[in-house]
């Protein structure tokens with residue numbers, strides 16, 4: 001959504017005229033700090049936001065967080081008792097602060113319906129804080145697979161075991177039987193004269209594909225530079241959850257299913273081996289057998305998760321070699337040949353048919369978003385909403401291990417709560433309405449936020465602000481390492497200037513540059529060290545992504561991606577409460593300004 005240029009320009013003028021000296025006003029291209037806002041000395045915030053701002057404290061945040069991350073809640077897994085407790089707790093706090101409910105209308109209880117048969121049940125008309133969402137849980141997958149090879153009168157078969165030779169998690173029972181085509185990395189790049197589908201008909205066939213791209217570890221590879229790097233390895237690692245260009249291409253070509261072979265031998269798709277190879281295993285980050293519960297949105301006839309539109313079966317290198325071996329080939333030689341001169345090695349595996357059967361057992365479950373609203377003060381503009389969200393769910397438990405998820409995303413949930421409290425307590429309300437959202441099912445595939453964008457409480461969402469993991473501090477070494485991984489320019493000089501205790505990373509919708517202006521200005525009141533990146537991509541790995549796909553402007557705060565990410569060791573005593581306070585205050589101020597423009 002493009003905003004009026006005039007508003008934008010006048011905003012710039014206003015913003016430059018009140019800027020203190022420590023900020024760059026005309027960022028030169030060569031300025032190593034141009035993507036940063038580093039503020040240490042803060043100024044008092046304007047009167048009109050002050051009461052709300054001062055209600056946001058590290059002490060409150062920690063108190064709320066201790067409840068959300070207690071073992072009682074068992075890791076707040078989607079559609080689990082622990083999640084319901086968390087949802088009811090946040091709803092009660094909303095009620096205490098005077099936030100209005102923005103969920104479903106209360107439905108009559110079944111028991112009452114049966115007791116009073118004379119009168120038909122009628123909705124009470126009372127709104128609740130809960131937006132109920134039907135979901136489907138995949139309870140189990142049982143599968144079997146075998147390959148047949150026929151040449152003349154000779155016939156061979158070879159069988160494979162699920163979870164050892166291959167992994168295939170589907171939400172439905174399926175039986176697949178088809179020839180196999182090797183397509184290398186599954187890439188079409190005219191600029192490199194590489195077309196790994198050239199002359200091949202892969203329609204309704206299995207395609208065997210290497211993950212990643214050629215020359216993964218070679219910085220000189222064309223896939224590790226410029227546009228191709230951006231295409232195949234979008235900036236943020238977590239954003240890879242949306243379907244990749246390779247998957248899109250496979251679907252376009254009409255393939256039946258992808259047999260994915262891990263490119264690097266060290267994660268070779270062999271499940272036990274992968275577990276052994278995992279780095280940093282210790283008592284805090286143990287090997288835990290089994291898998292997390294698998295839940296998806298219940299959408300009749302509309303599976304919108306693109307990665308479910310084409311089955312992707314991860315196969316081990318050994319299984320790949322068994323299939324290729326029928327034709328006297330092996331995966332390592334084929335890979336090496338592609339790497340050598342970027343020439344296609346694609347071919348049909350003559351005489352090979354693969355059969356994979358999968359039986360999935362499913363059941364319907366229910367979970368909910370928690371939604372509250374502060375209505376805008378302007379009779380017209382209140383019909384637009386700023387949605388401030390964070391996911392309340394986490395990974396639950398596995399065996400004896402509870403994933404308390406203090407940073408992911410107890411911190412962001414507490415952030416949404418604190419901001420709701422701040423808007424409620426601040427005597428002046430902004431012009432637009434503010435919706436406070438605690439999403440369910442993020443860890444299962446952004447279920448709650450995806451559901452919300454198609455079932456919004458207020459039709460027009462002006463902006464979505466997303467808080468996910470806002471309470472942890474980087475070690476400098478890891479900060480540098482993650483910056484390299486995400487393609488962020490961070491020289492030694494810049495690194496030295498950053499105070500890790502104040503560091504947060506902000507990405508926002510590049511079509512709405514006002515967001516950056518507002519955040520840079522507000523930083524004078526909170527004193528963060530922010531890395532800022534504008535993103536044109538309408539994709540992402542957290543709850544702002546569904547808003548982005550609807551062309552709704554968004555901004556996303558994340559502090560540190562530590563080694564405790566998605567581990568039972570993500571616990572409350574490791575958080576940096578003061579950092580969390582600063583990020584929450586920043587989000588409050590930014591929401592206020594966006595809502596009051």
Ligand SMILES: [Zn+2]
Nearest residue numbers: 408409468469
């Ligand atoms: Zn998260």
